[in-house]
Amino acid sequence: MKIVVPIKQVPETSNVKMNPETGTMVREGVESIINPLDLYAIETAIRLKEKFGGQVIVISMGPDKALEAIKEAIAMGCDDGILLSDRKFAGSDTWATSYVIANGIKQIGDFDLVICGERATDGDTAQVGPGIASFLDLPLSTFTSEILSLNDGKIKVRRLVEGGYEEIELELPAALTVVKEISDPRLPTLRGKLKAKKMEIPVWGPQNINADEENLGLKGSPTRVVKIFTPKVTREGEKIIVKDEKTLNEAVDKIMDYLIKKEFI
């Protein structure tokens, strides 16, 4: 069983403060981490490996710094890692990114499963997972919340959809994007860290994945960013402090007035 897990390195945001004036994140000195939602893909892959044997390979497109993310994944229990890194990859949109990662996975070859996180917490498009599946022409289950069974070349999964769950069955090789519900990611262990430290992670460029230069980076990206701007989010509405029965009642009156005025009741 060979499982490929595409991951992305993203800025760590849990300690980031908001700038109340601009409503933007204060991003100075923010460190880079594995996209939190990719951890569930990694965990899912490792559990499948533990159950059915085989290997888990993480693949990531990004600068050399992304090696940290790959090594962290290996410290968690993945077996190998590949970094897709080249100046030509820079400025890729989701189409070009999917193209590069899909080509990387083709190079790895004879895989059974590609497991992606639901989306990255920075770009937040959720398009690269399905994009990779499309490039590789794989059956796909998005928003996968549980793996029900895996046998004789088929995987049965449950996916989270509006109002409930759908169960579908895919022939292998197949692609999944998984949601948080599917597993609880493990922590990297000392053993894992030592293993990851020793490991040489191959870095592939366009030539290694016989990619068509026309499909890379900005040149290969159908979309263009016209402008980026900052929404003003702060409202600073009225604030009522509850100190006692009286103020408590005032507060609740305020809420009632608001709900009635805006016709929510």
Place this chain on the structure above:
Amino acid sequence: MGEVWTLAEFRHGELSSVSYELLNRGKNLSQKLDTALASVILGYDIKKEDIDELIARGADKVYVVDDKNLENFLVESYANVLIALLDEYKPDIFIAAATTTGRTLMPYVAVRKKTGLTADCTVLDIEEGTGNLLQTRPAIGGNILATIKTPNTRPQMATVRPHSMKPAMPDKNRNGEVIYKKYDESLFKTRSKYLRFIKDESQQVTVQDAKVIVAGGKGVGKEENFAIIDELAELLGGAVGASRDVVDRGWKTYPHQIGLSGKTVSPALYIAAGISGAVQHIAGMQTSENIIAINKDSDAQIFHLANLGIVGDLNEVLPLLIERIKEYKAKEASANV
């Protein structure tokens, strides 16, 4: 000039209301481009009145593919059919809702059409002169807005955040053209099989469909206390949301999680109870129309976003609020008799 297409979502034999929101957006684009607005509806046993409804809500044309093989959503077959339609009719713009279906189908199709796709847009407009579609979406957790276009390839594709626009109102007098398409079995061949749908009772109203969301955070204190959140949500006909802390603690399930690693929502009313307003959470709800925050800590970040902020214990405030709402509703009811 090619047409403007919207994807009409037909699930479990029902047309979902996001389809009308898309028509509302599509209308203002097709008018600017002076071209036809069309809806594509894929499914099985599609009712005539649903097709008529699409026309009444603004579609000049409706492309219908009604086939047993399309009874349930499977990305492979749906993509094959869409691509056949896109190849034949070459629309200029194709938008779908950023639902689980839209966010699965659209990227799968965009890749094969080698065209641009922009996710979860909140604003769509037409660029003066070029006629290009300007797609604006929140990024980095809503902390910036990016406007994106697809200058050289067609169709220009986008998914649109549900409830970021009102549904188009029906006009029974409108008439439009209905095009029924049949396709060869081979097009429906998939390597996936649909098994069944399981309803999640805790998601009577899903956070993404909800006009009102009552969300609870760590401040709720313990799992049992969530009962008041649930009750208030029900009373307001809304959905129950939860912060990451709450979901991590297992007090609520992931479908309820709002924020960077959960759902991004923009309801008409968001009531944040016991939520401090960590960056991740704010990212998921700051585009809500009205925000009411209840928190013990007067310095809580959430108050920066709130139209109305209550500094106090939600376990005191909410029960009283629920009581008042009930009284109010009872009064209204009796008044209307």
Place this chain on the structure above:
Amino acid sequence: MYNKVTPEIVDELIEIVGNKNVIYNNFDAMEAYSHDEVAEKSYAHMPDVVVKPSSAEEISKIMKLANKYKIPVTPRGAGSGLSGGAVPVEGGIVLSVEKMNKILEIDKDNLMVVVEPGVVTNEINNVIKDDGLFYAGYPMSVETCYVGGNVAENAGGGRAVKYGVTGRYIYGLEVVTPTGEILHLGGKRMKDVTGYDLIHLMVGSEGTLGIFTKIYIKLMPLPQSKVDLLILFKDIDTAIKIVPKIMTFGRIIPTSIEFMDDLSFKTSCKYLNEKIPFEEAGAMLLIELDGNSKAELEEQYEVIGNLCMENGAIEVYIADNATTSERIWKIRRNIAEAWKQYSPDQSLEDVVVPISEIPKFMEKVRKISEKYDVPIPCYGHAGDGNIHATPVKNPKFTMEEWLDILHHKLLPELYKEVINLGGTISGEHGIGHKRREFMSMALEPAQIEVMKAIKRALDPNYILNPGKVI
């Protein structure tokens, strides 16, 4: 023995600090000043009046006034204390330093900051971190507590293993004595043996010998990176035996070595729904390292990690980014909150024993816990032998029963065992009035006599924070 605060006295106070800085005849507003973070309500007491001076001169006048009328004065910081030290047990005046919250000077040439007592401890680090500096004092309440309170309690906290406690960084104090004299002790001098070391007499005096109005704090270079290790052991013994080895064999001084017994982390992990295989473990260590390069820290955590694995650790987890390190620190930080689900009535204790005695101490705790059928989760700073044994009210007891067991049976026994093991009853929270009655168990009569003599010399009318310590 003390006089009540009369409206006339209040007028004189208003004369000194101004109308808006006096709270009188306002229960709601004063209630906040009647307690600190000690859970038990029985330790709270309302003040007669609250004053908020903004200078040493005003405080001096208040003290002279209080001496004239024999009114007790209780100095107060953020009220985040855990020994009842800021509670006006005799009523009278609560003197809050909340208005004195300015960082007066950041002296990069001498690596010093000069602050007023009402500055929130963490605020110091926020303003100097861009200069690559930090203040190593790190009580767990760092987000809310005031520096003044830290100095008064000689606060310890999470980083003491490597950086020591608050007193180590205090090089100068401006102090108003109980009689209203303003002393200027020390300053920016790195060395100073001119006369008795009054600074460190004041540090940890719990607001009974003087009120600080200016504090000179030594700064350190800010470490560039940190790593956390979460280590699971089958039992407490194995876990504790590692602690000295880390320093002797490992030649490493971690920033902190936190210890959690099974009662603590199991409750916390369940509360947090944490899925690491904690059920197998009987004890956990949480070790934090800081340094200037990731490489340096890598070497160190390998040494410590291997040491642990060779000495019977079940598993060693490594957290070298904010996400994972937050995840493991959450376990440590949520113990109290998790136990509140069981019962909100807890007595957060603060005993210290020689590190090597921690396992023996834990045995004793278990016995006491069984004897009275009171759960006593133990966690805290293993690196300093400072254990927060925390008796939690068994819901089956009424409040009366609980308080009786706690104060007259459980705590005395616990303290006795601690002292027999060569430890003492408080390592960082202080005596205040919560532990006052027990201090004589820990100190010999002659010591207490010396302390009383000092108190008498500085506070002849016994009006500054009466009912505390001695």
